[in-house]
Amino acid sequence: xxxxxxxxxxxxxxxxxxxxxxxxxxxxxxxxxxxxxxxxxxxxxxxxxxxxxxxxxxxxxxxxxxxxxxxxxxxxxxxxxxxxxxxxxxxxxxxxxxxxxxxxxxxxxxxxxxxxxxxxxxxxxxxxxxxxxxxxxxxxxxxxx
Numbered sequence: 001x002x003x004x005x006x007x008x009x010x011x012x013x014x015x016x017x018x019x020x021x022x023x024x025x026x027x028x029x030x031x032x033x034x035x036x037x038x039x040x041x042x043x044x045x046x047x048x049x050x051x052x053x054x055x056x057x058x059x060x061x062x063x064x065x066x067x068x069x070x071x072x073x074x075x076x077x078x079x080x081x082x083x084x085x086x087x088x089x090x091x092x093x094x095x096x097x098x099x100x101x102x103x104x105x106x107x108x109x110x111x112x113x114x115x116x117x118x119x120x121x122x123x124x125x126x127x128x129x130x131x132x133x134x135x136x137x138x139x140x141x142x143x144x145x
Contacts, residue, residue, distance in 0.1 A: 021050020
């Protein structure tokens with residue numbers, strides 16, 4: 001299944017992601033892709049809010065994974081922008097996270113595409129400054145809604 005959502009503001013993107021987070025189930029794996037500034041971290045923050053995470057969510061670019069366990073489900077938030085090779089993911093325990101009791105959200109997931117489970121929900125984010133600087137087209141694939 002493929003669904004497209006258009007957002008004109010960061011708040012709209014955040015709210016849309018929050019609604020998705022509210023429906024997330026244990027074991028869900030969410031892959032976020034898009035160029036720099038496409039809104040992946042805004043989406044991650046909204047998604048975390050929907051899970052009930054009250055901690056401040058930031059992109060774990062230098063730590064690779066950030067765990068938030070104060071929501072209704074644990075959130076395992078990965079940012080693999082700096083991954084040079086998929087083999088580096090073994091050191092993080094990635095396999096354990098994606099098969100765990102929480103929700104795994106991966107920014108820049110296209111960089112480790114072969115490691116992503118078959119039932120991953122892919123969220124591709126696109127900017128289009130010709131429409132508006134804040135405009136985002138969000139394409140969700142393989143989601144059951």
